[in-house]
Amino acid sequence: MTTHLDLAQGWPDGKGYLLNHSAGLPPLSAADALNQGLFGPWVASDDQVWTHWMTAFDRFRAALAQVINHEPAMICPQASVTSGLSQVLNSLPAKPGRNRLVIAERAFPSLGFVLSVAQRHGFELVIIPRSENTLDPAVWSRYLNKHVYCVVFTHVHSNTSECHDIAPLCALARDSGAISVVDVAQSIGVRPVDARAWNADFIVGSCLKWLCGGPGAGFMWVNPERLANCEPSEVGWFSHSNPFEFDIHHFEYAGDALRFWGGTPSVAPALIAAHAIESLLEIGLERLEAHNRTLIDQVCREIAPQYLVSPPEAFQRGGTVVLDLKSAQDQFAQQLRDAKLQFDVRKEGIRLSPHFYNGDEDMAQVLSCLPRD
Known part of the structure; x- marks a missing residue:
């Protein structure tokens, strides 16, 4: 089974980098090119x-x-x-x-x-x-x-x-x-x-x-x-x-x-x-899309619907999951920072965007930062 590590050969270690809606990471060979x-x-x-x-x-x-x-x-x-x-x-x-x-x-x-x-x-x-x-x-x-x-x-x-x-x-x-x-x-x-x-x-x-x-x-x-x-x-x-x-x-x-x-x-x-x-294109855009959907779905399945700003249905959602934990939002953001995850915040919510160089462990970290009752 192909993993994200197989897909990401020749690219930076994107572990914890969830800002792809802002700027994707370049290939390691970009400077030479x-x-x-x-x-x-x-x-x-x-x-x-x-x-x-x-x-x-x-x-x-x-x-x-x-x-x-x-x-x-x-x-x-x-x-x-x-x-x-x-x-x-x-x-x-x-x-x-x-x-x-x-x-x-x-x-x-x-x-x-x-x-x-x-x-x-x-x-x-x-x-x-x-x-x-x-x-x-x-x-x-x-x-x-x-x-x-x-x-x-x-x-x-x-x-x-x-x-x-x-x-x-x-x-x-x-x-x-x-x-x-x-x-x-x-x-x-x-x-x-x-x-x-x-x-x-x-x-x-x-x-x-x-x-x-x-x-x-x-x-x-x-x-x-x-x-x-x-x-x-x-x-x-x-x-x-x-x-x-x-x-x-x-x-x-x-x-x-x-x-x-x-x-x-x-x-x-x-x-x-x-x-x-x-x-x-060598990796295949279909594979990249599928990988992104798989990672985002992990969060969407676990989080309470009232905290999900982005659409719950995958076909109506882009490559970003947007979360608003209401009164617990500041705590959640600090937990993400403490976990060394990179993200940003807009008035609608916290934006998290995994690419092919992210893996299950990144989304598991996101879920582990959710405030507990």
Whole structure:
């Protein structure tokens, strides 16, 4: 039987590390990969340094394409999730009579910040309050009317670990005439992301968390049906169909998703993320997801239902278990710290996120820290 130790060869000892919703641990070989891919061509000082560096982005896009079940050409590197969302909003033509932007209050705040700033350009922001159950498509249906220009769905919410069934939501948006954007920052790598099955208009995400790719390795995916109508205003030489043409009198959008790329990109994040994703794909994302579910289920079976913030049903839950022990919360948190477990706390509760380099002993420690009557 394969154990987590077998899966985790070549990775740091993640014992007690339950912060994968914040930042996944990189492969032990990540530093060497960075040195070879970034500094190797750089110090070689030949005239083909960008030719060498471009292979990092090719690898990055190819690896992500396997994760999201689509073509590399429809993926564009981004600095962050929010930069991708900003690019969406500044690239599409106006639709007369449609000026509303819709998002759930539980979404990550920076996405809301992007939509809020967009109000300067005539948009109206509509936020679905926390009191409404956005796991129910009927809630979204009430908000998706003829005035909605764009709706942002979150696959897995960071503070509650609620996991939405995205395909029906994207169908609702399409039927209403609204543009759909899906944030997968908290799900990609630990829950299936399927661009073909979802048929969203755009997907934005990050490799920082479950893909263990580090900061700066964001991305956006563009539905091929939307691409021809996208003319981003934030462009640079890497948005060009031929970045190395260097003719100031001629600009032509790249024929694929790279039209969203902009100016000179950061090579290091792409190198690290590509190396990490390729390593995870060798293990198998299905195995990683199953391992995560098994560990979380150990806690969900043992803890009293009233202390469970994240959904009790596995299919509605992301890779994080969120606990709120009410009056015993501070005691529980201190017990976790004393046990050298790494976690964080939000107003909704304590967040615990095991990855493949965690094992049964980590979850047993969590359970042993529960206050006793």
